[in-house]
Amino acid sequence: MENKLIVSLSPHVHGGDSVQKNMYGVLIALIPAFLVSLYFFGLGALIVTATSVAACLFFEWAIVKFLMKKPATTICDGSAVITGVLLAFNLPSNLPIWIIILGALFAIGVGKMSFGGLGCNPFNPALAGRVFLLLSFPVQMTSWPLVGQLTAYADATTGATPLALMKQAIYGDTHALSQLPDAFSLFIGQNGGCIGEVSALALLLGLVYMLWKKIITWHIPVSILVTVFVFAGIMHLADPEKYVSPVLQLLSGGLMLGAVFMATDYVTSPMSKKGMLIYGVCIGLLTVIIRLFGAYPEGMSFAILIMNAFTPLINTYCKPKRFGEVAKKK
Secondary structure (H helix, E strand, O other), X not given: OOOOOOOOOOOOOOOOOOHHHHHHHHHHXXXXXXXXXXXXXOHHHHHHHHHHXXXXXXXXXXXXXXXOOOOOOHHHOOHXXXXXHXXXXXXXXXXXXXXXXXXXXXXHHHOOHXXXXXXXXXXXXXXXXXXXXXXXXXXXXXXXXXXXXXXXXXXXXXXXXXXXXXXXXXXXXXXOHHHOOOHHHHHHOOOOOOOOOOOHHHHHHHHHHHHHOOOOOOHHHXXXXXXXXXXXXXXXXXXXXXXXOHHHHHHOOOHHHHHHHHOOXXXXXXXXXXXXXXXXXXXXXXXXXXXXXXXXXXXXXXXXXXXXXXXXHHHHHOOOOOOOOOOOOO
8 A cells, every 4th residue: 555645734743832722821920010019009019900891791791792693602712801800900009999990891702702803903902902091081091090008999198109200300391200109119119090009019920930831932021122112211311300210201100011911912912023023112212202202101101002003014015934935046
């Protein structure tokens, strides 16, 4: 009998990864930031996170079951939970519950399910929900409770965030920079802001865990951080009395949260390593431009959403070489 070599289509060996495994890996990486938020914001952080996660799970279940007429099995893959956690991490700890629920509805209903569900959405759902709330409820979304009010929620005392002080300095308030927390306070999280963004240390621990587990690669977060450091450093050297040091820029606001957990979203980021680097550099540039020259103190959310829109274009022009393809001679 004639022997035949049968070659099947790739992949030939399963790597062991799955959507559920990676999603719950990201949730484990978010635990340090969540614990820090509980330590500094207490009851408010717990209420905001629990409400956001519960609302995201409910809306995904209801939309799949009653509007899409499909079995609601997707709520177990972890994606809705991550959307809820990341949305909560982008909110102040005193935000009213009904506003959180509206944000979850927009994130899941408009940002995710209206495009067909997980894998089809062009924009990060949690960021879409956050920007929707920021544009719809600017006062509530920019009232930042001071750290240490563990039992306060709706009646928490508010104050300026480091990014707000930096913006005041850019507008000519020479005393604003003297009120900035030191780099160590920003690093551990002892400053005002969204509940999940305040501690750079906790977010970097999550980055190390995801790199160790190979959930993400280094290309996007490192390219964002390096770009921000270089661009902010140039501006600081040009006018140190107006622009803060690049270290303070890296440790302030949602930069670490966005670079580590938001920009690295599988669905909305480029597939090739070259594309990831281009994507990360552009996010870093846009973030600094919006922070220094835009109307909003923070530019990370807008920068990521803008580059989400360019991801298909980046994928088109940064395709990896096909296996076995022979380069054409010029």
